[in-house]
Amino acid sequence: MRALWLENQQLVLREDVPMPSPPPGEALVRVLTAGICNTDVELTRGYYPYAGIPGHEFVGLVEEGPDALRGRRVVGEINAVCGHCEACTSGRPTHCENRNVLGIIGRNGTFAEYLTLPAANLHVVPDNLSTERAVFAEPLAAALEIQEQIEVRESDRVLVIGDGKLAQLVARSLALTGCRLTGTGHHREKLDLLERLGIRTMSADAVPLRSFDITVECSGASSGFALARTAVRPRGTMVMKSTYAGDLTVNASSLVVDEITLIGSRCGPFEPALQLLAEQKIDPTDLIHARYPLRDALAAFEHAQRAGVLKVLVDCSV
Numbered sequence: 568m569r570a571l572w573l574e575n576q577q578l579v580l581r582e583d584v585p586m587p588s589p590p591p592g593e594a595l596v597r598v599l600t601a602g603i604c605n606t607d608v609e610l611t612r613g614y615y616p617y618a619g620i621p622g623h624e625f626v627g628l629v630e631e632g633p634d635a636l637r638g639r640r641v642v643g644e645i646n647a648v649c650g651h652c653e654a655c656t657s658g659r660p661t662h663c664e665n666r667n668v669l670g671i672i673g674r675n676g677t678f679a680e681y682l683t684l685p686a687a688n689l690h691v692v693p694d695n696l697s698t699e700r701a702v703f704a705e706p707l708a709a710a711l712e713i714q715e716q717i718e719v720r721e722s723d724r725v726l727v728i729g730d731g732k733l734a735q736l737v738a739r740s741l742a743l744t745g746c747r748l749t750g751t752g753h754h755r756e757k758l759d760l761l762e763r764l765g766i767r768t769m770s771a772d773a774v775p776l777r778s779f780d781i782t783v784e785c786s787g788a789s790s791g792f793a794l795a796r797t798a799v800r801p802r803g804t805m806v807m808k809s810t811y812a813g814d815l816t817v818n819a820s821s822l823v824v825d826e827i828t829l830i831g832s833r834c835g836p837f838e839p840a841l842q843l844l845a846e847q848k849i850d851p852t853d854l855i856h857a858r859y860p861l862r863d864a865l866a867a868f869e870h871a872q873r874a875g876v877l878k879v880l881v882d883c884s885v
Contacts, residue, residue: 570679571864571881574618576611580865584620587675589683594632596641596684598883600702601625601677603871605731605787606810607670611868614810615671622677622881623670624705626698632686640692642704643684644837645669661834678864680883690837693845702880703736703851704840710736711843712835713783713806714744721745726779726798728771729786730757732854732877733808737785739849742766749779751794752786754875760853774798783808789815801825806832854878860885 570584589595602624610617623645629636648655648663655663669684670676692701710733719725723746727738730752738750738761750761750768758768771794780803782795787809795805796818805827822829843849854877859867861883871879 568680569861570620570675571622571861571868572619573610573621576613578611578621578865578868580862584679587681587683589631592685592687593683594636594641594686594689595630596625596627596632596643596682596689597630598625598627598677598679598682599640600698601881601883602702602706603867603879603881604706605733608868608872609787609810610671617671619670620675620677620679620682621670622679623668624702625677625682625883626692626701626704627677627682629689630681632689636686636689636691640698640701641689642692642701642837642841643669643690644688644708644834645671645705646834647674647685647688678861678881678883680861690841693841696841696845699855699880700844700850700852701841703844703854703878704837706733707736707740707840707844707849707851708835708837709733709808709833710740710835711839712832713737713741713808715835716830716832717781717804717806719744719746719781721747723747723780724778725749725781725783726751726774726795727783727785728752728791728795728798729784729809730754730761731785731787734785735760735854735877736849736851737783737808738766739764739851740843741783743843743848746781749774756875757877777801779803781806785809792817796821796827799825799827802827804828804830806830808832851878855880858882 648660649665652664667673782799783806784795
C-alpha cells in the first residue's frame with residue numbers, strides 16, 4: 568500500500584506499507600481525500616514522538632464494515648477509545664486513558680490508500696455534500712467545540728487570534744452566534760476572506776487592551792497567546808485552540824489577579840459540522856489552495872508550509 572510515513576521527524580513516501588486489516592468493531596476505509604493540518608506539520612517538528620502514517624482529516628469510502636456504512640462516504644472522529652475506563656464511563660471519551668488517535672498517537676492515519684477506524688467513529692457524509700467540502704468536517708467540529716464548552720452570547724465581544732485554516736473556521740462558526748466578533752492576524756489577504764463574509768478584522772498591533780469578553784487563540788505562536796492574554800478583560804475567558812511544538816512562558820500571577828478562565832479546546836461534534844457544511848451555512852472551499860495526488864504527498868507537505876498557504880488537500884485515490 569502507498570502511504571506517507573513519518574519517523575524521527577522525517578517524512579518519506581513508501582510503497583510497501585502493509586494493508587490494514589480491521590479488527591472486530593472497526594471498518595476498512597478507502598481514503599478519498601485527506602487534508603493537511605497544522606498538527607500534522609507540528610508532528611514533523613517534534614510536537615509528539617509519533618511514528619507511522621500521519622493525518623487525521625479525511626473523507627473515505629467504507630469497503631468493509633457494518634452494512635449501514637458499507638459503500639458510503641464517511642468522515643471520522645479521530646479518538647479511538649476503550650469504552651470502559653473512568654473517562655469513558657464518565658462521559659469524557661475524548662480523554663480516554665487508553666485511547667489512540669488517528670495519525671497522532673498509536674494509530675496510522677489518513678495519508679494512505681486505506682485506514683481503519685472503529686465503526687462507531689464514522690459519520691456518513693450527506694449525499695448533497697461534496698467530498699472537498701466534507702473533508703473540512705473534522706476541523707470544523709473542532710471549531711464548534713468552543714460553543715460546546717462555553718456560552719457565546721450576542722452581546723459578547725469575541726476576538727479570534729490568527730488567520731490560518733483553523734482560525735478561519737473558528738471565526739466563521741462563531742459568526743453564526745451573532746456575537747460582536749473581530750478577527751486579527753498578520754496577513755491582510757487572509758483577513759480579507761473574513762471581511763468578505765462580513766466579519767470585522769484588525770491588525771494585531773491595533774487590538775485594544777482588556778477589551779474582549781472572550782479571546783480565542785488559533786495562531787499557534789507564543790505571540791498569539793500573549794495577545795489573547797492582553798486583549799481579554801478581567802474575569803474574561805481565553806480559549807486555546809493551538810498546539811505548540813515548544814513551551815510557553817505564562818505569567819500565572821496575572822491570570823489569578825484578573826481571574827481569567829483559561830480553557831483548552833480540541834475535538835468537537837461531527838454531526839453539527841456536517842449539517843453546517845451540507846446546508847452551506849459555512850463554505851470552506853475558498854480556503855483550498857492546492858490539491859496533490861498521494862504520490863506527490865511530500866510536495867504537498869512542502870507546499871502546506873509556505874507562507875500564506877491555507878488548506879492543502881491530498882487525493883489518496885489517484
